[in-house]
Amino acid sequence: MATTCQRYKRERHIAELAVQRAAILTEAVYYSQVKQTLTKDDKSPVTLADFGAQALVLAALATAFPDDKYIGEEDSAGLRTNPELSALVFDAVARTLKSNKQGASNINLGTMGSEQEMWDFIDLGNHDATAAGRVWTLDPIDGTKGFLRGGQYAIALALLVDGVVQVGVLGCPHLSSEGEEGIILSAVRGQGVVVKQMSADLNSILHPSEISMSRVPTAEASFCEGVEAGHSAHELQAKIANDLGISKATVRMDSQAKYASIAMGQGEIYLRLPTKMTYEEKIWDHAAGVVIIEEAGGIVVDMYCEPLDFTQGRTLKRNKGVVALPRGIFGDVMEVVTRNALEKYGKSAL
Ligand SMILES: Nc1ncnc2c1ncn2[C@@H]1O[C@H](COP(=O)(O)O)[C@@H](OP(=O)(O)O)[C@H]1O
Numbered sequence: 001m002a003t004t005c006q007r008y009k010r011e012r013h014i015a016e017l018a019v020q021r022a023a024i025l026t027e028a029v030y031y032s033q034v035k036q037t038l039t040k041d042d043k044s045p046v047t048l049a050d051f052g053a054q055a056l057v058l059a060a061l062a063t064a065f066p067d068d069k070y071i072g073e074e075d076s077a078g079l080r081t082n083p084e085l086s087a088l089v090f091d092a093v094a095r096t097l098k099s100n101k102q103g104a105s106n107i108n109l110g111t112m113g114s115e116q117e118m119w120d121f122i123d124l125g126n127h128d129a130t131a132a133g134r135v136w137t138l139d140p141i142d143g144t145k146g147f148l149r150g151g152q153y154a155i156a157l158a159l160l161v162d163g164v165v166q167v168g169v170l171g172c173p174h175l176s177s178e179g180e181e182g183i184i185l186s187a188v189r190g191q192g193v194v195v196k197q198m199s200a201d202l203n204s205i206l207h208p209s210e211i212s213m214s215r216v217p218t219a220e221a222s223f224c225e226g227v228e229a230g231h232s233a234h235e236l237q238a239k240i241a242n243d244l245g246i247s248k249a250t251v252r253m254d255s256q257a258k259y260a261s262i263a264m265g266q267g268e269i270y271l272r273l274p275t276k277m278t279y280e281e282k283i284w285d286h287a288a289g290v291v292i293i294e295e296a297g298g299i300v301v302d303m304y305c306e307p308l309d310f311t312q313g314r315t316l317k318r319n320k321g322v323v324a325l326p327r328g329i330f331g332d333v334m335e336v337v338t339r340n341a342l343e344k345y346g347k348s349a350l
């Protein structure tokens, strides 16, 4: 039986290595001229890098934890009917596998030799029940619009056990800490959070440093919100900042880099209030961020101050809106957030 401090040690390590390997692919695409993109049924974009990163991460998980279940944002349908795009994705995956020797750690992160195998790895992410057992949730590129715009993006991987996030890893290739750009944050519930430098060499994810959230009073805090006006209610968020007497400019940033950034004390409050009450937040947009914030000493709730419920499958259907912030200003800020949420949206109909 593992001691408490060894709990999820292997899961965290493999998740970090898998995220780092996927980031080699996403960064190669980020800086290339070839960013082949499809538009999904919900009108959102998915690029060749999203598919490639999902294949690489799920290959690693399937190799290391074959009995677990996986939920990934993407599926291979768009590749199976598009040979040209599929070949581009496979080429990017093959280059990553070749460039990357998987380190001296002797950890087998899995490989793939054909497009068919790659599609099958991508489709391992089709699970949808989260209330029981071990379920990994993956966002291969969170902030695809940011990725395409040259902004922030994240590779987000988390392990849910019986519906509770136990492990979270966020790879943020364009976020900086202590002057180093390209970082990985990882947390295990009850064991804190570390930030490590991302490196093209899989052996050297290794300058762990502990982090914690900012301790400034509410009036000196700053807000962090998404860039996309369609993803959160910028106007209402500005009103809440104003109601709280916050005068610092709001920082806009794509992806779960927002969670990473406030976990490291580079900002304080992440607000994500709905633009439409029918939208259900996706679990892969929050799971890794939640455990990272909680382990950095913060709290994540919905706009009615309820904890996020990860037992409901692929979406947070029992929650509306998301707020993440340091413990010390929680009471002050949430009073104003819930008042505004009730005024604007009424009582939770959930
Ligand atoms: N109407 C909406 N409201 C809230 N989130 C939305 C949304 N439409 C899409 N999203 C999610 O917003 C995520 C990006 O968040 P942000 O705006 O903070 O960068 C997207 O993740 P992907 O980019 O992985 O698809 C997508 O899941």
Ligand SMILES: [Mg+2]
Binding pocket: 044, 045, 046, 073, 144
């Ligand atoms: Mg998407």
Ligand SMILES: [Mg+2]
Binding pocket: 139, 141, 142, 143, 284, 285
């Ligand atoms: Mg996402």
Ligand SMILES: [Mg+2]
Binding pocket: 050, 073, 139, 140, 141, 142, 143, 144
């Ligand atoms: Mg995504």
